[in-house]
Amino acid sequence: MNRQQREKxxxxxxxxxxxxxxxxxxxxxxxxxxxxxAAALIDVHCLVELQMLLRQLHEQQLVFRVxxxxxxxxxxDKGFSGVIIRLKGEFENISPxxxxxxxxxxxxxxxxxxxxxxxxxxxxxxTKQGLSGLECMSGIPGSVGGAVRMNAGALGGxxxxxxxxxxxxxxxxxALQVPKSELQFSYRRAGWGEKNFDTxxxxxxxxxxxxxAQEGIHSRCAAFLAQxxxxxxxxxxxxxxxxxxxxxxxxxxxIDAAGLKGHCCGEAMISPVHxxxxxxxxxSSAADILALMxxxxxxxxxxxxxxxxxEVEIL
Numbered sequence: 001m002n003r004q005q006r007e008k009x010x011x012x013x014x015x016x017x018x019x020x021x022x023x024x025x026x027x028x029x030x031x032x033x034x035x036x037x038a039a040a041l042i043d044v045h046c047l048v049e050l051q052m053l054l055r056q057l058h059e060q061q062l063v064f065r066v067x068x069x070x071x072x073x074x075x076x077d078k079g080f081s082g083v084i085i086r087l088k089g090e091f092e093n094i095s096p097x098x099x100x101x102x103x104x105x106x107x108x109x110x111x112x113x114x115x116x117x118x119x120x121x122x123x124x125x126x127t128k129q130g131l132s133g134l135e136c137m138s139g140i141p142g143s144v145g146g147a148v149r150m151n152a153g154a155l156g157g158x159x160x161x162x163x164x165x166x167x168x169x170x171x172x173x174x175a176l177q178v179p180k181s182e183l184q185f186s187y188r189r190a191g192w193g194e195k196n197f198d199t200x201x202x203x204x205x206x207x208x209x210x211x212x213a214q215e216g217i218h219s220r221c222a223a224f225l226a227q228x229x230x231x232x233x234x235x236x237x238x239x240x241x242x243x244x245x246x247x248x249x250x251x252x253x254x255i256d257a258a259g260l261k262g263h264c265c266g267e268a269m270i271s272p273v274h275x276x277x278x279x280x281x282x283x284s285s286a287a288d289i290l291a292l293m294x295x296x297x298x299x300x301x302x303x304x305x306x307x308x309x310x311e312v313e314i315l
Contacts, residue, residue, distance in 0.1 A: 001039040001081065005060050009040060009083070012056050017089065018043035024084070026075040029067065031141065032278075032312075033237035034268075035075035035286045038084040045089025047203060051173035054201075057083060058172050065315055066201050068143025069118060072150065072239055075315045077286045087116030087145065091203065094125050108208045110164055115145025115202045119152075127217045131209035133162035135217060138224040141240060145202040150311070151185045155224055160185040167204040168192075175203065188244050188311060233273040237280035242293065243308040251308050252276035258299045265292035290314070 006022060013020045020042045026035040044050045057064050063082030067073055091114035109131060113122055119137045122144060126134055136157030140147065147159045148166065165179045184191040191197050232240075243251035255261070255275035262272045264281075266288030271277035278289055297308050 001062065005062060006040070008056065008060060009042075012052060013042060013049075016042075016049055017045045026070075026073075026080065026084070026315075029084070029086075030070040030073055030075065030239070031237060032074055032239045032284075032289065033280050034284050034289055035073075035315075036077045036079035038075065038080045039082060041084040041086070043086045043088045044091070047090065047175070050085070050087070050091075050169065050201070050203070051175075053083075053085070054169060054171060054173035066115075066145065068116060068146040069141060071141040072146055072311065073313045073315060074239065074286055074289060076290070080315045087114065087143075087203075089116075090114060091116035091145075092121075093117065094122060108210050111207045111209055113144050113205050113207065115143060115148070115205060117144045118142070119144060119147055123221060126209065127214055127221065130211055130214050130217065132212040132217050132220075133207065133209045134159070135220040135224060136161075138221040139228045144205050148202050148205050149190055149197075150188050151190050152188075155227060158185065160190070162207045162209055164206040164208040166202055166206065169201040169203050171199055176200075231274060233271040233277050233279055236271070237284075238271070238277050239312045241276045241311055242278045243276055243296070244311045246306050246308065249306070250276070254300050254304055254306060254308070255296055258296075258303050260296055260299060263292070263295075265289075265295065268292045270296065 009020050020040055022040050024038045024041040026038050027033050044053060064085055066085045066087060093114045094117060095112035111131065119140050119142060123134060123138060136153060136155050137159060140152055140154060151158050151160050153159060163180045165177055168176045168178055178192060182192060245251050252275040255270060260270050261275050263270045267280060267282040267284035268288040269279050269281050271279045278292055293310060301307050
């Protein structure tokens with residue numbers, strides 16, 4: 001990013017709630033606590049700001065990435081040459097349940113959620129409101145937008161199960177409301193026809209949820225959390241499950257069977273608790289983590305003829 005591009009970005013964003021930052025160490029914005037610098041980073045607080053920024057980035061032909069809680073990203077040590085965008089303010093809001101006209105024919109309630117909202121906040125709100133359907137998201141870190149983009153799920157459920165529609169923005173900031181019937185969801189992927197979903201921003205997710213007593217919702221959330229407890233590493237920097245599960249198998253089982261639990265590269269380690277977690281034991285670099293990732297992929301491929309794909313987005 002050159003000086004002129006920086007000056008234009010400063011001019012566009014100078015009156016916003018959060019200033020544009022430059023040369024930002026991304027280890028501070030990733031749960032892996034590793035990674036190089038981003039050329040620029042900004043928190044965007046409303047749809048109008050986001051649309052203005054996208055038009056400016058498009059005009060200057062600058063690359064960008066939207067991140068949530070940083071629980072599923074790793075920036076290479078060489079850094080990211082574009083703009084990192086975090087969605088705050090109205091993008092963290094959950095609308096009150098829309099009654100009557102927005103209730104669907106099955107008696108379910110339609111809820112609008114900003115993509116920057118954390119999954120934990122959404123689940124807490126749903127429990128208090130007595131709205132069921134997203135309990136399988138219990139304990140999954142990250143934001144709603146990231147969860148929708150990768151169709152996050154666990155224990156037999158996926159976030160797309162309760163999805164009603166999405167509000168998407170294209171690279172020029174044009175908003176599009178897309179019903180679930182036009183979207184395609186598969187294991188850890190979302191798509192929309194022939195369009196490149198990776199070029200679209202999930203601005204808002206709309207869910208269709210079932211009214212239910214708080215006690216039942218709370219009980220299921222607690223049960224899901226209990227199933228996770230003790231099976232995943234805690235108190236260490238990680239990005240959650242690092243690899244996608246191959247069809248009919250589990251990445252953790254394959255890595256464990258390959259004898260890689262506890263294996264290290266620099267200060268990156270395959271967790272002894274769960275083999276599908278790469279953890280940062282101290283001051284790991286992104287290069288350490290990527291080298292360990294590649295070693296796992298090569299070992300599992302040689303042993304079991306299975307190529308593991310990372311679930312973590314590498315920038």
